[in-house]
Amino acid sequence: MSSSKFEEYLSRVTSKVKSKEAHGMIKKELSNHMEELSQSFQKRGLSIKDADKEAMQEMGDPSTVGKNMNHLHKPRMDWLLIALFVILAGISFLPLISGVSVPSFSFMKKQVVWLALAILALIGFIFFDYRKLKNLWMYFYGGGLILFFTTFLAGIELNGVKRWISFGGITIDGPAISLFLFFIAWAGIFVKVNAFKGWKKQGMLLFLFWTPGLLYIMLPQFMFSIIYFFCVLAMYVFSYVNKQFAIKVAMGNLLIGIIFISTMILKFPNSYLSDTLITLKDILLEAGWFGKGLYNELKLPEAHTDFVFPFLVHSLGWVFGIILCLLLFVFILRISLNAFKTKDLFGRLLAIGGAALFIVPASWNILMGFGIVPIMVVPLPFISYGGSMLLVYSALLGLILNVYRRKDIVEPTMVN
DSSP: OOOHHHHHHHHHHHTTOOOGGGHHHHHHHHHHHHHHHHHHHHHTTOOHHHHHHHHHHHHOOHHHHHHHHHHHSSOOOOHHHHHHHHHHHHHTTHHHHHTTTSOHHHHHHHHHHHHHHHHHHHHHHHHSOGGGGGGGHHHHHHHHHHHHHHHHHHOEEETTEEEEEEETTEEEEHHHHHHHHHHHHHHHHHHTGGGOOSHHHHHHHHHHHHHHHHHHHHTTOHHHHHHHHHHHHHHHHTSSSOHHHHHHHHHHHHHHHHHHHHHHHHHSOOTTSOTTTOOHHHHHHTTTTTOSOSSOOOOOTTTTTTTHHHHHHHHHHHHHHHHHHHHHHHHHHHHHHHHTTOOOHHHHHHHHHHHHHHHHHHHHHHHHHTTSSOOOOOOOTTTSOOHHHHHHHHHHHHHHHHHHHTTTTSOOOSOO
16 A cells, blocks of 8 residues: 555544444455555656545545445345245244144144244354355265264154154254255355366266265155255356356256156155145145135145145135245245345355255245146245254255345455
8 A cells, every 4th residue: 555544544434334344345445446546646747645645535535435335335134035034934834723634732832942943043144154154165064974874874764764863852854954064065165166176176076966965865865865956056057167167067967967866756756645645736726716714624644844835725725825936936036136146156156055945845845736746755945844944944044144144245256
């Protein structure tokens, strides 16, 4: 810097900026601009001292500049996403109120407890600096593997699937939490993807990519394989690599993944969700515009989890079903658009991967109700009953809101 007066000027500017996290970025941004102005004045024949003085005058009153910077660089909250979260979480109680296929009072108490924990997780991830997670990808990936093998070796088997781990009377969904850990790990990997040069490192990346997907199939948890697959590919396409190469790799892996997963689904169908037992299309056709009411005679297993959408449409009608689809669409669209409002690559990848983690299960669950895709174990985000998935989705939303909150106070890590 050509003058200590710049430091005094910048200190007066940042004194008006409430967010201390933004001070460094603002000083760097303004000092570079004043240096350019000073050099332009020196080329016109002014001395360094006079050029610096003219540069500061050109910038304007530091108090005014500081107030403008405070408005531009401050933490922001996406209240629309929070409102949608509250609405969707509220809808999750409707199947429990009806008492369909579950003892309503017992499950409602559990859901209230899980929702309280989910809100705490949401708040915690909103205010935690997400950038601290960027260099910990090996720990998150390793944690995901440990959680998987714990589930595989000591998990509780239900309906032919090992999914639950019990710790001191608390039962958690191991694969669901491992999916969240792998998601954070891959966001960190793709920030440094250009460091993986050479066929050995590229081969290692390919191995790291396919391992979790194949492990989920071993449980078997086909839906988690599909969610993981699309989440990682979405982040890869938007990572800072050669776009043509990224798209070619993504399309190749997508084709292989679709063929492999489709084969596994046909080979190992979920027998406990038999088409002879459930006629989902008939349930939807009987709904009408305003439904049969919450207290109806519908006998639908898993109506509070995997088949919550057909149950809600049957009970409350197509008007409610359309509104619910619109709410989910706006929720996912908002997340997707917010992903491109940050100039931090790690934050952008978290938001893009997070959007995929919402899009795939939400779309599959709804399309499953229409009979368009195979019947699988897949919850509708925030609406299906289940504590572990509610915690995962809430933590995921907290990270996404965190990225949006800091979009104007973090230094850019991407080149336009």
